[in-house]
Amino acid sequence: MGSDGEGNWYTSLAHQISMYGVAAGYCLSASLLSIINKWAVMKFPFPGALTAMQYATCTAAVVLCGRLKLLEHDPLDLKTMWRFLPAAILFYLSLFSNSELLLHANVDTFIVFRSVVPLFVAVGETLFLHQPWPLTKTWASLATIFAGSVLYVITDYQFSFMAYTWALAYLVSMTIDFVYIKHVIMTIGLNTWGLVLYNNLEALLLFPLELLIMGELEKMKREIKHDSDWHSFQVILPVLLSCLLGLSISFFGFSCRRAISATGFTVLGVVNKLLTVVINLVIWEKHSTWVGTVGLLICMLGGVMYQQSTSKPNNAAKQENEEEQLKLVD
Template identity: 70%
Template structure:
């Protein structure tokens, strides 16, 4: 599987599909060979000989393929993240057990990666007890963030979820600087984060469905997500796993934590009560359809999310998630009856606008082309005395 580079903020999102990305990235191995004329290659008898001047075209095609892969990863993440919030809300309304729902998502993701790996459709790192122990803190952070996400969607509307999701970059920016030793954001970046904060404040003040339990879960979600993004960014860059290995380890270890959540939150007792009452039709299609879709999209966002985490900062990754919530807002306004007021929606859009401003403030200019390396001269070919040295020596001899 070729190495996947991730979204950078200087690339503009387009409507290019992930299928196009898969086709273009397949060109990279051949182009790697073409773009390096110094390597020895095996040619057929009737093969066309490429002139040295044509290597530039091969480099351009390789660059276009790389850019297509970057855009494909970003588009895939945006689509998965935007639709997952709506699908999760739909699933939690039909299946009001947040812990069990997330456990099903973990199982589908881990089992899917394992099966596809056995079939040779993808490559993932083998399970190693030492790596699992090292990865455990990240899995705990991931589990808590997803669980609080489900609880927030159960107790509040999608608008509230989006607003608190939008506020995560404010805390991630601080954590990234203090923990990952990144430089403090520039003034423009702080201004854009301030816009996000103002938009969130406007939404909270004008929320007609304000409830203490909902906002308690919102605060827990905000804290857990901030820690999760910073710490998992550190793990991704240091643990040495490939993308599918990260998905396998993350979801498998989170699944192993599910029994502990049943004991702490008492969801097991609630499950037995609802089963005895027969209040939920466990075999109904309208129950398992949203649950199944949430599992599939959970696997998709795991892959695209880890791919993006490799190439951008933790704060930039969270802001990418904020921007794609615009599609979620549009779907939410069309589908659900319970959503924010007009002023609250404006506050929500202000949060998303702050995310766009942040993305622009952190965009880096394109690097200048490297200067040509100076010609190397063998030591035997260098003169013992340079002309300037001779003139200086003669000047000293003619001096007083």
């Protein structure tokens, strides 16, 4: 009896340690992701190449873990790849505009525009996926997000046309991406890791096209020609961390969703954003004014209200969890 009780105690303790460890890993990864991406794109100002390396890291990790039987993903199929191509293009555009936004604006601006996305996704789901219009309390949460974003924008002393152009591009691409990804998930029949693999692999294959269209290849050639420090440790480190954090947030995100309740995961999401804001205020000189920070916090409050107003049973929420996990480096 004593040994059984002791064994149960150790099992319970190990479970608690594992659960808190996973939650801590997710919080750390998610809160640092935007900061590290900002650091990476400042040191390595080639958004297309940076996102391509992130795609490559995630693709290689999924394939390797699949070979080691650590996870299961759907096999690659040319017909499925062709069907998935529009989603991959949208995914590429959303992450590319994400990197460009971080290059031209501060992290606060990124968080605000990311928080506004659900407002437009709600409309898109109703118009194109034939979902019912959101409930009144959901509209209230979306209005709160919108009010916070307006407060932030009108007090943004670092306002620049280029930054907000990319912010709008990010908002549009993310909205279309979220709506279309939901359509793909409902119709294409891939499992979660299959979606991640197809998404990242096809986005990676689009990288050469982006090099030509955006002229990034010429910029990189000039950097190499002038013998810049792009290959130095101070550049390689943030780029490497950016790639690893994108992979880390996927792993801890899946593990965390299994280990804790949906409400607990929502609370962690709030903690992540708060940590991001705090870290941003501490390490960067360029961030929002205190009024802008209040607007940012209002956006986050609206995000909490939105998640609570749209909470669903576990089975219904599982599909939406898969959509979120496709955003490995968002």
